[in-house]
Amino acid sequence: PLVNLRTVLDHAAANSYGVAAFNVNNMEQIQAIMEAANETESPVIVQASRGARSYSQDNYLRHLMLAAVELYPHIPVVMHQDHGNSPKTCISAMDNGFTSVMMDGSLLEDAKTPADYDYNVKVTKEVVALAHAKGVSVEGEIGTLGSLEHKEPSAAPKAAEPHDADLEQEPEPEGAMSHLTDPEEAERFVADTKVDALAVAIGTSHGAYKFTRKPDGDILAMNVIEEIHRRLPNTHLVMHGSSSVPQELQDEIRKYGGKMNQTWGVPVEEIQRGIKHGVRKINVDTDNRMAMTGAIRKVFSLTPEKFDPRDYLKPAREAMKKVCIDRMVAFGQAGHA
Ligand code: G3H
Ligand code: 13P
Ligand code: NA
Ligand code: ZN
Numbered sequence: 001p002l003v004n005l006r007t008v009l010d011h012a013a014a015n016s017y018g019v020a021a022f023n024v025n026n027m028e029q030i031q032a033i034m035e036a037a038n039e040t041e042s043p044v045i046v047q048a049s050r051g052a053r054s055y056s057q058d059n060y061l062r063h064l065m066l067a068a069v070e071l072y073p074h075i076p077v078v079m080h081q082d083h084g085n086s087p088k089t090c091i092s093a094m095d096n097g098f099t100s101v102m103m104d105g106s107l108l109e110d111a112k113t114p115a116d117y118d119y120n121v122k123v124t125k126e127v128v129a130l131a132h133a134k135g136v137s138v139e140g141e142i143g144t145l146g147s148l149e150h151k152e153p154s155a156a157p158k159a160a161e162p163h164d165a166d167l168e169q170e171p172e173p174e175g176a177m178s179h180l181t182d183p184e185e186a187e188r189f190v191a192d193t194k195v196d197a198l199a200v201a202i203g204t205s206h207g208a209y210k211f212t213r214k215p216d217g218d219i220l221a222m223n224v225i226e227e228i229h230r231r232l233p234n235t236h237l238v239m240h241g242s243s244s245v246p247q248e249l250q251d252e253i254r255k256y257g258g259k260m261n262q263t264w265g266v267p268v269e270e271i272q273r274g275i276k277h278g279v280r281k282i283n284v285d286t287d288n289r290m291a292m293t294g295a296i297r298k299v300f301s302l303t304p305e306k307f308d309p310r311d312y313l314k315p316a317r318e319a320m321k322k323v324c325i326d327r328m329v330a331f332g333q334a335g336h337a
Pocket of ligand 4: 083206240241283
């Protein structure tokens with residue numbers, strides 16, 4: 001059935017596991033997640049960004065999610081708004097069947113400019129009041145996501161440039177200045193807003209280019225999670241930007257003609273450490289995007305005569321399903337549906 005985030009994360013906390021939250025834009029991605037969940041008996045969090053909602057349209061998305069719960073009635077499924085930028089966005093998500101919303105008040109409505117504490121509390125409280133009246137859960141965020149390796153915001157990479165130095169890292173997109181979560185502020189924020197789950201900033205960023213080396217404590221601040229969990233032992237913590245960007249997925253994309261500079265993501269063992277310290281929701285999008293793209297490139301490259309979309313969408317769906325199964329097992333949600 002469709003359930004809210006609180007229901008799934010309370011069970012995860014009671015049983016000391018984490019739950020992957022996978023982003024979706026289309027039918028094949030929803031199918032990949034549901035097939036993975038069915039095989040591993042996992043509870044599911046499906047999330048859609050604002051961009052995903054506008055790409056897929058709310059009506060299609062709502063009915064695809066209803067199809068998913070109809071096909072797998074025994075699996076608890078959360079339908080979550082990822083990075084809601086305003087109460088208005090969260091309200092329209094609730095009107096369209098979402099059972100959970102993220103009010104990301106760490107940034108202003110433009111989703112770029114860092115917001116101050118009072119603004120964050122004001123918009124988050126407003127959404128909590130509306131959502132809780134309907135049984136919908138709310139995720140808030142305190143601190144600003146972004147890599148600790150890139151202190152200065154810089155221009156996005158120029159697409160036209162040739163792919164020369166394999167070891168060179170793409171610069172971060174503008175606005176990606178990080179501001180680690182202050183544990184004391186996190187404690188205050190949860191008391192002030194009553195959010196069901198709290199996203200924290202620990203040096204991760206969205207996308208493939210998170211780190212220029214395998215991260216250690218200097219650039220991935222897992223110790224901050226431990227401190228927040230000490231202060232807020234009953235709050236469900238959320239890790240964003242938590243794709244692992246596996247080497248084999250990078251290699252596959254490159255092997256079949258894709259341009260991708262060497263990069264590092266968040267190692268699964270670091271996430272497992274987080275799960276020991278209150279992390280219950282782990283956001284993963286990039287790994288699935290890479291898996292699908294590698295699979296599609298392979299078909300195009302090895303069998304350029306094919307033009308039936310099923311010939312490449314089926315392998316893409318299979319590749320995403322494999323990533324989902326890997327994460328569901330690694331995070332411990334397998335067997336808990
Ligand atoms: O928040 C980032 C997720 O990966 C969604 O990305 O806004 O391009 O749909 P998107
Ligand atoms: P990744 O880009 O690391 O997959 O992060 C996704 C995310 O945090 C969505 O909110
Ligand atoms: Na989210
Ligand atoms: Zn995110």
